[in-house]
Amino acid sequence: MAKPAILTVDDEPAVSQAIARDLRRHYGAQYQIVRAASGSEALTVLTEFALRDRPIALIVSDQRMPAMTGVELLERSRRHAPEAKLVLLTAYADTDVAIKAINDIGLDYYLLKPWDPPEERLYPVLDDLLGDWQEAHVDDTGGVRVVGHRWSERSHELKTFLARNHVPYRWLDLERDDEARRLQDLARAATTDLPLVLVPDGETLRAPSTLQVASALGLRTRAEQPLYDLCIVGAGPAGLAAAVYGASEGLRTVVVEREAPGGQAGQSAAIENYLGFPRGLSGAELTHRAVAQARRFGAEMVLARDVVGFEPRGPVRVLRFHDGSEIEARAVLIATGVSYRVLEALGVEDFAGRGVFYGASAGDAQACAGEDVYVVGAANSAGQAALNLARFAQRVVLLVRSDALEKSMSRYLVERIVAADNIEVRLQSEVVAGRGEDHLEAITVADRGGDTKEEVATNWLFVFIGASPRTDWLGYDVARDEKGFVITGPDLLTHKDGPRWPLTRAPFALETSVPGVFAAGDVRLDSMKRVASSVGEGAMSVYLVHRYLATI
Numbered sequence: 001m002a003k004p005a006i007l008t009v010d011d012e013p014a015v016s017q018a019i020a021r022d023l024r025r026h027y028g029a030q031y032q033i034v035r036a037a038s039g040s041e042a043l044t045v046l047t048e049f050a051l052r053d054r055p056i057a058l059i060v061s062d063q064r065m066p067a068m069t070g071v072e073l074l075e076r077s078r079r080h081a082p083e084a085k086l087v088l089l090t091a092y093a094d095t096d097v098a099i100k101a102i103n104d105i106g107l108d109y110y111l112l113k114p115w116d117p118p119e120e121r122l123y124p125v126l127d128d129l130l131g132d133w134q135e136a137h138v139d140d141t142g143g144v145r146v147v148g149h150r151w152s153e154r155s156h157e158l159k160t161f162l163a164r165n166h167v168p169y170r171w172l173d174l175e176r177d178d179e180a181r182r183l184q185d186l187a188r189a190a191t192t193d194l195p196l197v198l199v200p201d202g203e204t205l206r207a208p209s210t211l212q213v214a215s216a217l218g219l220r221t222r223a224e225q226p227l228y229d230l231c232i233v234g235a236g237p238a239g240l241a242a243a244v245y246g247a248s249e250g251l252r253t254v255v256v257e258r259e260a261p262g263g264q265a266g267q268s269a270a271i272e273n274y275l276g277f278p279r280g281l282s283g284a285e286l287t288h289r290a291v292a293q294a295r296r297f298g299a300e301m302v303l304a305r306d307v308v309g310f311e312p313r314g315p316v317r318v319l320r321f322h323d324g325s326e327i328e329a330r331a332v333l334i335a336t337g338v339s340y341r342v343l344e345a346l347g348v349e350d351f352a353g354r355g356v357f358y359g360a361s362a363g364d365a366q367a368c369a370g371e372d373v374y375v376v377g378a379a380n381s382a383g384q385a386a387l388n389l390a391r392f393a394q395r396v397v398l399l400v401r402s403d404a405l406e407k408s409m410s411r412y413l414v415e416r417i418v419a420a421d422n423i424e425v426r427l428q429s430e431v432v433a434g435r436g437e438d439h440l441e442a443i444t445v446a447d448r449g450g451d452t453k454e455e456v457a458t459n460w461l462f463v464f465i466g467a468s469p470r471t472d473w474l475g476y477d478v479a480r481d482e483k484g485f486v487i488t489g490p491d492l493l494t495h496k497d498g499p500r501w502p503l504t505r506a507p508f509a510l511e512t513s514v515p516g517v518f519a520a521g522d523v524r525l526d527s528m529k530r531v532a533s534s535v536g537e538g539a540m541s542v543y544l545v546h547r548y549l550a551t552i
């Protein structure tokens with residue numbers, strides 16, 4: 001396969017040569033470096049590449065060029081290379097133009113000239129951008145293959161697991177793909193063997209559990225050490241932040257995650273309010289970076305394992321898995337976040353994973369290209385999902401129970417939803433039923449005001465109707481409120497059933513009713529339920545773990 005390309009555009013020969021030289025030195029082995037001396041020449045190159053189906057990974061353009069500015073070129077290049085990362089080279093005086101371009105044309109980054117030394121001012125930025133591009137464009141020949149039925153809940157679960165763990169895979173649909181049927185025949189697979197997961201150089205997995213797939217792929221599914229300083233349950237933003245700080249500050253740290261790192265944030269198409277990312281970043285990007293960072297500091301990551309029991313055993317805190325195996329640690333952080341509430345409507349529960357989805361991943365959005373999609377919910381998560389799905393779907397209908405979207409959704413999202421041509425908002429409406437054969441085919445939408453009901457045909461219903469913590473596994477020892485949120489710090493002393501704190505010292509801020517067990521992020525009572533606050537609490541919990549360990 002031809003290498004993907006990096007295109008540089010500059011009318012000044014000296015600058016053009018210098019940037020091409022620096023790019024070739026660092027990226028020449030993996031990318032073809034192509035130069036253009038003007039905006040129009042660049043558009044010709046982009047057209048040729050598009051016609052030959054050759055990918056452009058990155059376009060780096062100078063802003064000041066005579067006939068067409070860099071911003072104008074980058075905006076026009078979207079038509080030819082919609083997936084390419086866009087970087088503007090600017091002088092200091094053009095900073096305002098560059099910042100505006102982040103909003104207006106989706107500029108990924110602006111670099112001030114000169115970029116010397118490139119090791120500090122050029123490569124780190126481009127490494128990040130190209131890393132993200134590569135992840136979204138993994139060569140889809142080779143690698144893992146999943147063979148199954150389009151409307152199988154288990155196929156959907158496995159694909160989600162692979163995608164969220166950044167494992168490149170190829171989906172082969174038995175209804176649409178000859179290759180899928182050929183592989184099913186070759187494997188002599190019965191219906192009960194589906195989905196098949198074919199791992200290169202590995203055995204053919206038949207209707208495997210997530211744990212079996214994780215093990216076959218070499219993902220770590222067991223803890224290595226007999227005792228840790230800190231065991232973190234849940235690898236969402238709170239858990240990952242704690243892993244980075246814990247491991248970097250010398251604690252033997254293990255993180256246990258039942259699905260995939262990233263938690264709810266991992267499902268977000270664009271997190272726009274996280275400090276330091278003015279253009280926003282996807283949950284997948286944030287997760288990818290956080291996992292790399294935690295691993296670099298030496299945190300152990302145990303995946304596809306659900307913690308189902310907890311027990312304080314003397315000074316040791318014990319976490320238990322389904323198969324009876326355990327992890328022991330001197331301190332524990334509960335960072336298990338919240339899970340979506342289930343939509344209660346006649347027949348809808350029958351189609352979970354077969355047309356009814358809780359949350360939406362990037363892959364889900366592409367799967368509904370050209371179709372009519374319904375989204376239920378009125379909070380930011382529903383708004384983000386509607387915008388993301390609208391990139392592919394023919395039409396997205398957002399069903400909202402209240403009479404105004406502004407009541408529950410941030411203004412920046414409401415404005416974009418209203419401006420989108422293919423998103424329709426239906427206020428005061430709710431889903432009351434779902435129907436279909438082997439997958440969802442229609443839903444009934446009721447108007448809350450006028451008692452009217454309408455059945456509409458759709459294969460896609462995405463549900464975002466709030467979430468609650470699943471903390472039953474903590475047992476009685478760890479105090480929670482009636483909804484299951486974990487009570488921490490001073491709140492333990494004013495608990496309505498009397499104080500739930502056993503020691504004479506006061507509990508630390510994020511400490512639960514069991515000394516040495518902390519809670520951070522969405523699972524904690526009265527937390528802010530945002531990425532930044534979860535990251536902050538995760539980081540802070542490590543400081544408190546150190547203080548706790550000093551007391552025992």
Ligand SMILES: Cc1cc2nc3c(=O)[nH]c(=O)nc-3n(C[C@H](O)[C@H](O)[C@H](O)COP(=O)(O)OP(=O)(O)OC[C@H]3O[C@@H](n4cnc5c(N)ncnc54)[C@H](O)[C@@H]3O)c2cc1C
Pocket residue numbers: 233234235236237238239256257258259260261262263264265266267268269270271272273274305306307308335336337338339359360380381382384385473520521522523529530531532534
């Ligand atoms: C679609 C969507 C978009 C969002 N967009 C934004 C946004 O733009 N900006 C913003 O600030 N916030 C946003 N949020 C909210 C934000 O994602 C959450 O506040 C944040 O992820 C909470 O982090 P957390 O680590 O506390 O929990 P979570 O992200 O919920 O992570 C908890 C993790 O624990 C794991 N887990 C749970 N129980 C167990 C168990 N027993 N054993 C092992 N593992 C377990 C789960 O699988 C999960 O991975 C969004 C949320 C959603 C759903």
